[in-house]
Amino acid sequence: MSVLVYTESENGKFKKNAFEAASYAAEVAKQMGTTATAVSFNANENESLGNYGVSKVLNISNDKLTTFNAKAYASSIRQAVEKEGAKVIILSSSTDTKYLAPLLAGYLKAGYVPNVVAAPESTAPFTVKRTAFSNKGFAFSEISTEIKIVGVSNNSFGLHENKTTATVESFDAAVSDADFSTKSVEIDKVVGKATIADADIVVSAGRGMKGPENWGMIEELADVLGAATACSKPVSDLGWRPHGEHVGQTGKPVASNLYIAIGISGAIQHLAGVSSSKVKVVINSDPEAPFFKAADYGIVGDAFEVVPQLIEKLKEFKAQNA
Amino acid sequence: MKILVCISNVPDTTSKINFTDNDTKFDTAGVQFVINPNDEFGLTRAMWFKEKQSATVHIVTVGDATVEPTMRKALAIGADEAIRVNAVPTDGFFVAQQLANIVKEGAYDLVIAGRESIDYNGGMVPGIMASLLDMNFVNTCISLDVDGTSATALREIDGGKEKLATSLPLIIGGQKGLVEESDLRIPNMRGIMMARQKKLTVIEPVDAINATQDTKFTKPAAKGAVKLATSVDELINLLHNEAKVI
Numbered sequence: 001m002s003v004l005v006y007t008e009s010e011n012g013k014f015k016k017n018a019f020e021a022a023s024y025a026a027e028v029a030k031q032m033g034t035t036a037t038a039v040s041f042n043a044n045e046n047e048s049l050g051n052y053g054v055s056k057v058l059n060i061s062n063d064k065l066t067t068f069n070a071k072a073y074a075s076s077i078r079q080a081v082e083k084e085g086a087k088v089i090i091l092s093s094s095t096d097t098k099y100l101a102p103l104l105a106g107y108l109k110a111g112y113v114p115n116v117v118a119a120p121e122s123t124a125p126f127t128v129k130r131t132a133f134s135n136k137g138f139a140f141s142e143i144s145t146e147i148k149i150v151g152v153s154n155n156s157f158g159l160h161e162n163k164t165t166a167t168v169e170s171f172d173a174a175v176s177d178a179d180f181s182t183k184s185v186e187i188d189k190v191v192g193k194a195t196i197a198d199a200d201i202v203v204s205a206g207r208g209m210k211g212p213e214n215w216g217m218i219e220e221l222a223d224v225l226g227a228a229t230a231c232s233k234p235v236s237d238l239g240w241r242p243h244g245e246h247v248g249q250t251g252k253p254v255a256s257n258l259y260i261a262i263g264i265s266g267a268i269q270h271l272a273g274v275s276s277s278k279v280k281v282v283i284n285s286d287p288e289a290p291f292f293k294a295a296d297y298g299i300v301g302d303a304f305e306v307v308p309q310l311i312e313k314l315k316e317f318k319a320q321n322a
Numbered sequence: 323m324k325i326l327v328c329i330s331n332v333p334d335t336t337s338k339i340n341f342t343d344n345d346t347k348f349d350t351a352g353v354q355f356v357i358n359p360n361d362e363f364g365l366t367r368a369m370w371f372k373e374k375q376s377a378t379v380h381i382v383t384v385g386d387a388t389v390e391p392t393m394r395k396a397l398a399i400g401a402d403e404a405i406r407v408n409a410v411p412t413d414g415f416f417v418a419q420q421l422a423n424i425v426k427e428g429a430y431d432l433v434i435a436g437r438e439s440i441d442y443n444g445g446m447v448p449g450i451m452a453s454l455l456d457m458n459f460v461n462t463c464i465s466l467d468v469d470g471t472s473a474t475a476l477r478e479i480d481g482g483k484e485k486l487a488t489s490l491p492l493i494i495g496g497q498k499g500l501v502e503e504s505d506l507r508i509p510n511m512r513g514i515m516m517a518r519q520k521k522l523t524v525i526e527p528v529d530a531i532n533a534t535q536d537t538k539f540t541k542p543a544a545k546g547a548v549k550l551a552t553s554v555d556e557l558i559n560l561l562h563n564e565a566k567v568i
């Protein structure tokens with residue numbers, strides 16, 4: 001009857017969201033008087049999940065599952081759910097887990113609530129708080145099926161250290177050819193750089209940058225801060241930046257600790273994607289730009305003057321605080 | 323190829339969000355409803371298949387009679403027929419079961435849904451539908467080509483994109499990228515006139531579970547005023563000492 005958590009990894013290494021989902025699972029397990037079991041795929045250092053309150057890890061080690069495959073992963077996790085008799089399943093909110101979770105919900109006839117931002121309000125009835133209306137509201141959702149699936153919003157619950165000894169078992173989930181009826185052919189991905197989904201800091205820029213040739217300073221600022229780069233929708237529509245960087249209602253959500261918006265007006269559709277970020281900083285030449293109303297800090301000024309200064313000063317700051 | 327496009331009827335993206343009945347219901351007063359933006363990209367891609375690969379395109383919406391103006395808009399854009407499942411869509415699992423029934427009955431080859439609806443942001447309907455029907459499924463789909471029964475799709479992943487090979491029958495959760503925004507269609511007068519004549523079938527829902535219920539809504543707490551820094555030094559200082567984010 002344990003709580004089962006899917007822990008995402010890449011090249012054997014757990015992602016930060018795996019530890020956050022594990023922290024959440026441990027909290028739910030505590031509330032329900034049970035334990036948290038993780039399921040991992042080809043992961044190293046499975047014991048590290050014990051730092052976040054997981055007491056058992058089912059590690060699936062299978063070469064066929066090196067690359068994420070939604071159906072094959074969902075079918076494997078379902079077998080782990082059945083083995084453990086789990087009644088609650090926790091996942092993160094990465095693009096892959098949002099692909100996987102509804103498949104799992106369908107297979108298990110389980111109610112699924114995504115975008116959850118806090119520990120359950122209660123576990124009987126099982127009620128969680130989630131964002132809705134593109135972050136303009138919150139809903140309290142009650143799940144009434146026997147098995148319940150919760151998708152935790154990135155960076156909302158946070159990492160909670162809770163040292164336990166995790167026993168690691170290898171788990172042999174059966175996968176069939178039918179599980180691979182949708183196959184990965186090619187992955188085109190920026191490597192070695194923080195992505196919008198899991199970066200602590202995101203540096204984002206809009207049409208105020210005037211053209212793609214001016215993105216050098218945005219990338220440099222992101223480099224100094226170890227941040228991911230992002231943009232507003234018109235910027236990706238104009239082809240100045242790749243589609244995957246577009247933030248907002250029709251683009252990616254950002255739930256970083258720090259979001260720096262440069263030359264972005266702050267239209268409501270853009271704000272929908274950033275309101276889960278903790279601290280928002282706006283640099284805009286127009287003091288009336290709507291983004292200032294949603295921001296925590298700001299500088300009214302020309303980005304072409306402010307950003308180069310910010311890069312220099314941050315370099316000094318980093319050198320001093322290294 | 324027989325295509326079904328799932329259309330969700332959602333508040334216009336600039337709508338003010340309010341709640342009534344002791345914060346248990348979304349307040350629709352004064353709200354303009356539109357085709358869910360993610361579905362609009364899918365509908366336009368379906369039109370492309372219709373024109374270039376002679377597909378037939380049906381649309382489906384789960385909703386009461388108030389969703390019909392949005393459905394007529396989709397017909398005016400060029401869909402051939404519409405189906406309305408006469409039920410209030412309160413839960414994603416419920417909606418997915420209703421849609422799965424329509425897909426099965428209509429023997430569709432390709433089902434195009436949006437990645438998520440911009441009202442409840444569940445992002446679950448296409449995936450649940452796929453598992454209930456055991457159909458192939460691609461989520462966050464940003465490009466789709468079909469050749470016979472083979473399909474090639476691109477999907478967005480964190481930090482990039484992935485190319486997938488799959489086959490029909492297929493369900494996708496689509497979004498911007500499926501077509502360029504400049505290719506989105508606005509219904510013209512002729513389309514609007516023709517839409518009035520097109521078939522809109524109303525069918526009653528099948529028995530289904532409601533897996534979740536929203537019991538209460540709240541709005542985010544009002545935010546304090548922005549702190550404007552007069553210099554870059556001051557900003558760095560605030561971010562380091564006050565916000566503690568650098």
Ligand SMILES: Cc1cc2nc3c(=O)[nH]c(=O)nc-3n(C[C@H](O)[C@H](O)[C@H](O)COP(=O)(O)OP(=O)(O)OC[C@H]3O[C@@H](n4cnc5c(N)ncnc54)[C@H](O)[C@@H]3O)c2cc1C
Binds near residue numbers: 263285302
């Ligand atoms: C259905 C729908 C969905 C949408 N979804 C999204 C979405 O997901 N994401 C999104 O971003 N948008 C979305 N939009 C578009 C959105 O409404 C805005 O058009 C868009 O966010 C504006 O982008 P921007 O701020 O970069 O450009 P602009 O509106 O052109 O603003 C540029 C800003 O830069 C400032 N600026 C100019 N020069 C400088 C300078 N030298 N230094 C500093 N500042 C300067 C200006 O003061 C201005 O505030 C959507 C729209 C619709 C209708």
